[in-house]
Amino acid sequence: KQEVTQIPAALSVPEGENLVLNCSFTDSAIYNLQWFRQDPGKGLTSLLLIQSSQREQTSGRLNASLDKSSGRSTLYIAASQPGDSATYLCAAERSGTYKYIFGTGTRLKVLA
Amino acid sequence: NAGVTQTPKFQVLKTGQSMTLQCAQDMNHNSMYWYRQDPGMGLRLIYYSASEGTTDKGEVPNGYNVSRLNKREFSLRLESAAPSQTSVYFCASRIGSNYEQYFGPGTRLTVT
Secondary structure (H helix, E strand, O other): OOOEEOOOOEEEEEOOOOEEEEEEEOOOOEEEEEEEEEOOOOOEEEEEEEEOOOOEEEEOOEEEEEEOOOOEEEEEEOOOOHHHOEEEEEEEEEOOOOOEEEOOOEEEEEEO | OOOEEEEOOEEEEOOOOOEEEEEEEOOOOOEEEEEEEEOOOEEEEEEEEOOOOOOEEOOOOOOEEEEEOOOOEEEEEEOOOOHHHOEEEEEEEEOOOOOOOEEOOOEEEEEO
8 A cells, every 4th residue: 555654744944944855655656746835724735746757846946856766755945934834745646546645744834 | 717616615514414515626627536634644535536427436435425517516425424524625636647636725624
């Protein structure tokens, strides 16, 4: 059974730091991996989608990478800002299933 | 574009009552999903519809039914609500496999 793990569960950093969020999955037959942001009491906002044939995607200060052989994806946030404070979730889709399995998220707090 | 909309935003039910959660998307997406989000459990897939006219069970389908009314709308029904169904429910959609999922704002349901 596919499992998706995000460690740490919570992270607090000073403003301006570069940081890495980790996502591990047990099944190497991953089709897609998507990163989301969730603000308290809100829905999920899509940040980046890495398709199985890709190694990384970039959007502004965000860069996500996918290493299927090691079962890991990382989300790199450059020059963090207080507005980046939110919960970050990753979700992995196994080939041919149409279904995403979500990690439990990393709660990020960026201190001004 | 409104994206993915969900109604109602909040609902309180008594045990044994029934209700339907509504979801609509205006992005001409083929696939639609229902998730529940519980503290410490992450998002779990209840049901999904890969395309109009099809529905399939996800990870936690017991106690729920769904209807893909047309390409735009996907409803989730609780026939006899139980306290264990207290949760935040999210609807999501995407064009199809290999594309990003987009989420609605959620419905916060409490069953007493």
